[in-house]
Every structure is written in structure tokens, then in C-alpha cells.
Amino acid sequence: MERRLKFYGWGVEDTGLDNAERDQLFRFVAGRLGVEPRLSAPPQAAEIALRPPRIAPPAALAGLLTHEPYERLLHTYGKSYPETVRAFARDFANAPDLVALPKSEADIAGVLDWASGAKVAVIPFGGGSSVVGGVEPAVGDSYAGAVSLDMRHFDRVLEVDATSRAARIQGGILGPAIEAALKPHGLAIRHYPQSFEFSTLGGWIATRSGGHFATLYTHIDDFVESIRTITPAGVMESRRLPGSGAGPSPDRMMIGSEGALGIITEAWMRL
Numbered sequence: 001m002e003r004r005l006k007f008y009g010w011g012v013e014d015t016g017l018d019n020a021e022r023d024q025l026f027r028f029v030a031g032r033l034g035v036e037p038r039l040s041a042p043p044q045a046a047e048i049a050l051r052p053p054r055i056a057p058p059a060a061l062a063g064l065l066t067h068e069p070y071e072r073l074l075h076t077y078g079k080s081y082p083e084t085v086r087a088f089a090r091d092f093a094n095a096p097d098l099v100a101l102p103k104s105e106a107d108i109a110g111v112l113d114w115a116s117g118a119k120v121a122v123i124p125f126g127g128g129s130s131v132v133g134g135v136e137p138a139v140g141d142s143y144a145g146a147v148s149l150d151m152r153h154f155d156r157v158l159e160v161d162a163t164s165r166a167a168r169i170q171g172g173i174l175g176p177a178i179e180a181a182l183k184p185h186g187l188a189i190r191h192y193p194q195s196f197e198f199s200t201l202g203g204w205i206a207t208r209s210g211g212h213f214a215t216l217y218t219h220i221d222d223f224v225e226s227i228r229t230i231t232p233a234g235v236m237e238s239r240r241l242p243g244s245g246a247g248p249s250p251d252r253m254m255i256g257s258e259g260a261l262g263i264i265t266e267a268w269m270r271l
């Protein structure tokens with residue numbers, strides 16, 4: 001059975017320290033710091049009362065959007081320390097009203113069209129490893145509600161160009177899955193952030209990630225040949241070129257955009 005991601009911290013459920021180990025670690029650290037340990041067990045989905053969703057999906061999108069509690073909890077926070085502290089305090093006040101699980105670009109466009117008209121905020125979600133509050137649906141009261149749009153179904157390497165050593169890769173694919181798909185071709189993505197195991201290509205591009213485990217070329221900027229993005233105004237796709245010095249670079253606008261300009265569905269990447 002596929003294991004689920006923890007909704008309150010790093011990794012998948014049933015991994016990491018057990019309660020006795022956590023207890024020992026807390027007491028050790030508290031002793032070193034000379035403070036009283038305040039032990040707190042990891043939160044359980046069943047003990048958190050979520051606000052009822054403020055919005056309902058239209059019938060045509062009902063199959064793409066869920067208000068299932070675990071999904072809403074998983075999409076509330078990234079993995080920064082302050083977010084983890086709030087998760088352990090059982091504070092999920094900003095949980096998204098709905099989570100979208102699109103399988104195609106048409107699905108994404110459908111969600112964005114509806115959300116634009118209904119004044120609903122849409123926040124892209126890759127692996128959820130953001131450490132800057134990038135995935136938290138804290139959007140304020142000027143929106144009718146918030147949808148977290150999870151890219152987990154965009155999980156494939158679509159095309160490999162061995163001659164140019166490049167590949168067309170979907171935005172929601174996790175690091176290890178990219179490596180597994182490229183290995184039979186004798187190629188590698190060669191971008192290794194420390195969050196590699198649970199972060200996605202779209203997330204790397206949107207956060208302008210640095211591959212701190214690699215040597216020499218470490219920035220995602222160096223590997224992008226072109227990007228395809230679904231925006232609320234339509235599709236934006238840059239031309240795939242081995243290199244270009246002509247005019248402003250549209251890729252530079254998307255790299256580091258933190259999901260504010262649209263949803264990155266695929267990119268040609270140098271390998």
C-alpha cells in the first residue's frame with residue numbers, strides 16, 4: 001500500500017522518531033537548554049475540527065475537487081519550522097476549503113476559470129516542501145475561499161531527446177521518479193535540493209530552487225530550456241532553444257514566481 005505524506009511534518013506516515021524516542025530527545029534538548037520540556041504528540045486527523053468549506057464546486061468540477069479532511073490538512077502547511085509548530089498546536093485555521101486534483105491541463109483550466117469568476121484563490125501545490133509559507137492558503141477575507149491545486153497526477157517524463165540531452169517533464173513529478181525514468185537512457189536531472197525525495201519539478205522551478213547536493217551548476221535556472229504554464233488568461237509556453245540572448249526571457253519570469261502567475265504543467269530540462 002502506498003504510504004501517505006504526513007500532514008504535520010517531513011516524510012511519510014509511520015516513519016521518523018516513535019513516541020518514546022521523541023520523548024527522550026525532547027528531554028535531552030530541554031535539559032541542555034535548562035527549560036521544562038513541553039511534550040506534544042503529533043496531531044491526528046480525527047482530533048482536528050476543520051472549518052466547514054465556504055465554497056462548493058460547480059457540478060462540472062465536482063469530480064476534481066475534494067473536501068476530504070486529510071487532504072485539507074495536508075494542503076494547509078509547508079515544512080518550515082513555524083508551520084510545524086502550528087501544526088503541533090493543532091492550528092489548521094487556514095486549511096483550504098477544497099483541494100483540486102486535476103489530471104489534465106483542461107482540468108486545470110476548468111478550475112481556474114471557475115475560481116476567477118467565483119473569486120476563489122487557487123494555490124499550486126507540488127510536494128508541499130516549501131519553507132517560506134508558499135503553500136499556506138492564508139489569502140484573507142477578500143476571497144470567497146481557497147483551493148489548493150495539487151499536481152500529483154502530472155508525474156511523468158514525457159519525452160527524452162538523447163541527442164540534445166534534454167527531456168520534457170511534467171510539473172508534479174517527484175525527484176526520485178525523474179531519476180528512475182531517466183536512468184534507462186543513461187541520463188540524470190542533476191538537480192538535487194535536499195528536499196529531493198518529496199519535492200517536484202514544478203516546485204523547483206516556481207521556487208527558483210538551488211540543488212545544494214550537486215557541484216558546480218546548482219540552480220534550476222541553468223537547467224530550464226522552456227516552460228509551459230496554464231495561467232488564468234490562457235496557456236503560456238516559451239520556445240525551446242538550446243540558449244538565447246534575445247530580449248527579455250519569459251522563463252525568467254516564471255522561474256521563482258511561487259505559483260503567483262500560473263500553474264507550471266511541464267518543462268523541457270537540460271540533463
Ligand SMILES: Cc1cc2nc3c(=O)[nH]c(=O)nc-3n(C[C@H](O)[C@H](O)[C@H](O)COP(=O)(O)OP(=O)(O)OC[C@H]3O[C@@H](n4cnc5c(N)ncnc54)[C@H](O)[C@@H]3O)c2cc1C
Pocket residue numbers: 010078079080123124125126127128129130131134135151171172192193194195198199200201202203204205206207208209210211212213258259260262263264265
Ligand atoms: C528538508 C528540506 C530541505 C530543503 N532543501 C532545499 C534545497 O536544497 N534547495 C532549495 O532550493 N530548497 C530547499 N527546500 C525548500 C523546498 O523544498 C523547495 O523550495 C522546493 O523547490 C519546493 O518544491 P515543492 O514541489 O515541494 O513545492 P511546494 O512546496 O509544493 O510549492 C512551493 C511553491 O511553488 C508553488 N508551486 C508548486 N508547484 C507549482 C507548479 N507546478 N506550478 C506553479 N507553482 C507551483 C507553490 O504554490 C508554492 O508557492 C528544502 C525544504 C525542506 C523541508
